Every structure is written in C-alpha cells, then in structure tokens.
Amino acid sequence: MAASLAEPQLFTVSVPDADLALLRQKLDLTRFPDELDDAAWNYGVPLANVKRLVARWKDGYDWRAAEASINEIPMEGFGTLNVHYVHQKSEVKNAIPLLFSHGWPGHFLEVQKLLPLLTSASPDHPSFHVVAPSLPNFGFSEGVKKQGFAIVQYAETCHKLMLALGYSEYVVQGGDWGSQVIRTMAANYGVKAVKAWHTNDTSSIGPPSFSRFPRLWLQHLLTPYTEAERARIKRNELFMQKGRGYSTEQGTQPQTLGYSLADSPAGLLAWMYEKLVLWSDDYPWEDDEVLTWISIYWFSRAGPAASARIYYEQAKVVENPNHSAPWCAVPGGISFFPKELLRPPKTWARTMGNIVLEVEHGSGGHFAAHEKPHELAADLRALFGKGGPAFGVVPGKVGYD
Template sequence: MSEAPYTIAVPDDTLASLHQKLKAARFPDELEDAGRDYGAPLGDIKRLVARWIDGYDWRKHEAALNAELPQFTRDIAVDGHGTLNIHYVHKKSAVQGAIPLLFVHGWPGSFFEARKIVPLLVARSDEHPSFHVVAMSLPGYGFSEAPKKKGFAIEQFAEVGNKLMLALGYNEYVTQGGDWGYYITRTIAKRYGHEHAKAWHTNFPLYGPPSDTLLRRRTDRGGKGGLERLKWFNGRGRGYYAEQSTRPQTVGYALADSPVALLAWIYEKLVDWTDKYPWDDDEVLTWISVYWFSRAGPAASVRIYYEFSEGTYDGVRKDIYTAAEYPTIPLGMSHFPAELVIFPVSWTEVSGNVVYRKIHNRGGHFAAYEAPESIWVICTRCSRRAVLPLMLSRDTAATTEQRISITSKVEPACSQYRIVHDKRSEVPEFQVTPTVYGRWTALCTVYL
C-alpha cells in the first residue's frame, strides 16, 4: 500500500461516549494533607475532568492538528509480525538538500510531542541545515495499528522506523529520540547505521552501571544533582514501570475503560517529569485525548514495557548496555536538568561515537515539547558537524556556494562539547546484576 493522506476525524459517537464516561466517573477520596505525595491530586483531576466535559473543544484541537501536521498512513511489513498500517507526520522542507530526520517518541508520548519542533526543523535558514521531518506514531500508539502477537520489541519498532524512511525515499537519514525513542533510534543506529542511518541524537542519554574506572573519576559539575533526581525516580517514581512491565493487560483494563484513570495515570507523569513546565489544561487534555482516541486504545501502548523487560520488573536487556553493542555512527547528546535518569556527563563518554554534546539549563523528559528550541539547536549542530559534509559531497545538485556556506559554519569542538571516538575496545562490559536500577540506586547513595 502506498502512502495515504490521513485526517484525524474522531466519530461523533466516540466523542459522546467519552463525555458519558466522564460524567459517570466515581472519584476516590483523598487525605487532607496528601499534596502530591500519593499521586495525582484529586483537585487537579476533578478540575481537568470538568474542563473535559464542559469547555474543552476537541474538534477545535483536532482541526489544529490536521492543519499544522501533514499526516499519512502506510503499510509496513514487519518480519514475523505481518503488515501493520503506520500513521506518521511527514513535513518536508522547501530547502533543496534538506536532511531527512526520523523523530521517535516514547511513553506517555505520541506524534503530538513533535508539534512544536517540526516547524523549527523544516524552516529555511542560511545559518543552519533544514530537515524533512518524519514523526511516526509507534505501532500501538496514536493512529498506528498495534501488533497482534507477542515479541514485538525494540528491534521490531526499529525495523518499522527504518522501513518507513526507505519507503519514503530517504535512503540516508538521521534520527532524534527520547524515552523509548532512545532505545529505538539506538537500535536503528546499530542495525542500519552507516548504510542508512548517518547520525543519531538523543535527549535521554543512558549508560549501564559504570565500570570501576569511571566510578573512580570525580563527579562532574551538576552530576550530583542528576543523581539526586535519579534516586528520587527509582525510589518514588517508577511504580508505573513495575506494573506495565509485568502485568500490562491488567492495568490496561483501567486505561481502556476509564478516561479518568487514563488522565490521572499520564497527568502525574506530565507534571513530575517536566521542568516546572506551565501546562495549560487544554494542552493536557489534547495530550490525553490522543491516547483515548488512539486506533488500538491506550492499553496497547504499555506492552512495550513487557517486551523490553521480558515480563519481569528487574528484567535487563544486556545487549542494550554492553560496550560491544554501542553504535559507531555519530551521536549527539542533550542533557536536561529535569530528566529522569541523569548520569554524570563523564559516565556517558563511552556510550558511542559522541561528536556533539550540550548541557541545557532548562527542560525535562519531554524536551522536544518543553524546550523545542533546545532540541532544534542540538539537532542542527550535530547534523552540521557529522552529516552535512558527507551528504553534500554526494549531492550533485548542491552548488559550490551552498557547500561553502554550510560547511564553513561547522564549529570546532570547544570545552562544552567533546569529541569522543569509538572506545568500545577500551571499555569492559559490566556484569549484569539482578537489577540494573538497583545498582544505579546504590551508586546514588554512595555519591550522595
């Protein structure tokens, strides 16, 4: 099946059913002094539900999404899983020779996360490269079809992303990902790097528990603050992970049947995982509505946790963290202060062929939505350094003036950005403990 234009058009009866469920909602009680200690505050949820029933105009926001984001669907064959109909945003730049970029979201995100960054990436400028942006809805998310069988894991999501880019005619491209998007784009870089994927950028830079050599280094500036954040997340913020990685079907009944449960489950993360982002109620409700109106229903989105962790809370994909599996194509990293898993920057030096890195002053887990300018800047600079000279050298349509104009703006490395070449042979593989997060927590305790 070739590319088919897609317009979000939620049926009237589906919208009416949502309102009926909201009006029939039964709320729990709450302790007088609970605050946010026990989870999403009752007052916040009641306010949002009231707005969802009376005042929030889904049709207005639906129309805005359709107007701002050109959307399409296409069938993608996945080895061992048949063919899935994939929804995606595809916004092309008017700039000749723009770089194709695949944007990959995570949970509880969607293609909606790319809304603010798409116009920045496609814009024409003499100061930076432009991009053709593809933001796919992961299978089981948004308006993409969901997998039908067990075993649809990171490799399969990566296969879909690569095949989608090739189907669109982008034989060479770069990627940007956070949350699950980190693991997916990392796998794309490993499996399809050099031939197709030319560089990857992440705002969720992870690294397995460090070697003794790295542990002996002084923690860099800002490292302790990050470890405090990680300690909080491991101790008080990961309950969702335990449920979704062990019994996704069980929690799925609540998410699929109760819009209030879905709202509370995700709203808590939108607040706790961001850097004091000033959420507008309608922003939150649009974010949640994309999940509620999703093609497969919101329960499908959490199964990725089970497949990744192999059905256990402490399950570990060893190949994700071992040095032997690090991709060798250029990697750009963004470090945001309110991210959930934050390591000292020095610990991430061996996570790949890092050619560009930036420590940001503001932003959290949903960086492309919270701080789109920051992600845009790092994508342009990373691509300008790592990709453009290569792609321009192959582009017979690029004029001499274009080559000089763009390549002359490649900045030299400075103290804020460090070139790190492939160090896989120098880094010993860590031994997988019963729980990787347990070791991280122990490290936080030592450092703090």
C-alpha cells in the same frame, strides 16, 4: 520481524461522534476517590486537579478544534501494519532527512513545535525533512497482535518507513523509548542508512564495564563526581524509590492495568497527567493542552492500553543474559536537560556510542521537544550544520541550498 509496508495514503484524524458521546458519558459517571487533607502531590495527582480536568474534558474542551489543528500537519499512513506518521518536508532541496521517534507517554504531537524550526530555510542553519511516526500500538498506528514486538521491531518498522518514503540515507532523533529505538536503528542500519543520531535521554544507560569500555571504566573510576552530578545521583535515587512504580506495573502486568486505562478516561488522565507534571521542568501545562495530549491516547487506534506493552516486551529482552545495549559507531549527539528522569554521569552516557556532541542545558525536563523546542532544534543544527561534527554525513544532503 516488523510487518511490511505498502503505499502511503493521506491520513485525516476523524473521531466518530459516537466516541465523543461515550467519552462524555463516562466522564459524567466518574467516581472519584477520597483524599487526605494535606496530601498535595505526595500521594499522587491531587483530587482538585483531576476534578478540574475531568469537568473541562466533559463540558468545555473542544476536541474538534484540536482535531482540525492536528489535521493541518501533513500526515499519511501505511499498510500492511498501518503506521501513521507526520511527514513535513522542507523547501530546501538538499534538506537532511530526519526521523523523530517518541516514547511513552509521548506521541507524534511532540514533534509539532519542532516542525517549523527544523524545516525552515536559512543560510545560517541546516534544514530538515522531518518524519515522525506514531509507533505501532500508539496514536493512530495499528496495534500489534502477537507477542515479542520490542525495540528491535519498532526500529525495523521505522527504518522500513524511511526507505518507503525514499530516504535511503537519513539521521534520527528521539527521547524516552524513542532514544532506544533510534540508537537501535543506528546500530543495526548505521553506516549504510542511518548516518547519525541524537538523543535527549540517557536514562537507560549503566556504568561502563571494564570488559566493554576499559578506558571509560578507568576514567569513571578516577574522575570524582562534580557537585551537579552528585545532585543528579540523589535525584536518580529518589526517582528509583518513588517514581518508577508505573514502569514496574507496565513491565510486568500491562493487561491488568489496561482494563482501567481502556475503560476509565479519568483513570487514564490521572495516570498520564502525573507524568506530564512531574517529569517536566515547571512547564506551564494548560488544561486544554493536557486534554489534547491525553485524548490522543483515549482515541488511539489500538486503545490506550496497547501502548503499555512496550515495557513488558522490552523487559523480556533485557532479561536475556546475552542482551547488551547497542553501540552506535556512527556519529551521535546528546542534549542533557537537568530534569530528565535519570541523569547518569557523562562517562556512562559515552558508552552509547561515538559521541561527537554534548550540550548541557540549564533548564528542561523529559519532554524536551515539547518543553524546549528551540534549544533542541539548536542542538540539531549545531550537530549537522556547517562546522558541526556531523556536517555532511548524509551524502548530497547538507540542509542548505
């Protein structure tokens, strides 16, 4: 069970000067590996990229400026299990409460670009009250001290947070691990509390089985793959061959990896920077943008190693023969972005639940909220706006004055 939550308190990010000094000292002592002359990205992050970012992190990057910018976002925290979260309210009286859940290597700042879009008032689209927690073990939320804290427990924590904020009925959105968190919330607390869900990640879905989804099984069997789907299958195969080593390590030996992530800022930088670049769709990452992203992990309350444990804990759940992905009866929507890590056919994705909206985008990758905030916001507006398939699902909260 997730720990209980107490009264909210205002939260301010304030990294001690000693921690900043230690980071600079560690960066100054970085020992870099060698590199093959023509390696490029074939063996991992190029040496020149890491050297440039390490130098910038040590001498040019201004964490205090980033910290001040972060603190402009309304943030609070709960105990007993102290959960840090962003809570941006709309001025619209009947705004729709929405919980946004991140994954790995994401964090609460992924919601930053969405906030002005989702909370703005307009007669043309709905508005939302947005809650974006740092999941336990991530960011400035407390770390979990016992084994067994997996997706069900993350979902319970997020649900209790929404109830504590006075949102007894709400909708949810998430990608990466956040997709599994919000779908579990919809499955476990749907109808009564979670009224609808939306995701931009279908990577955890398998093919429809005859026993659970006979209609989809037959449809998948008889429907030939499109050219686009065949291309995605090849991309999926390439990722499974070359791109998922991180998941295997974090899902089997996270503690061993954790010593490097916790002790070496350059190691943490390379481990995560690789994912930011390769998992996005030619997104123009700026160096300071990357360094702020990585710094959230370096200065996180539980330390950067804690975030990897979600892979291990959920792997134990999936190994259970009685485990099956939750079916979400409440309305659901999916945004498909072409450079998502794994893109199964749509017949697979429809095994997730009661899908009422599907939107195919021409560009975009794994970090949809950060890469394509306008597109993602438009999809949420289409799902919950007037004439949308989930309009009015939260009683009395339609997003319009």
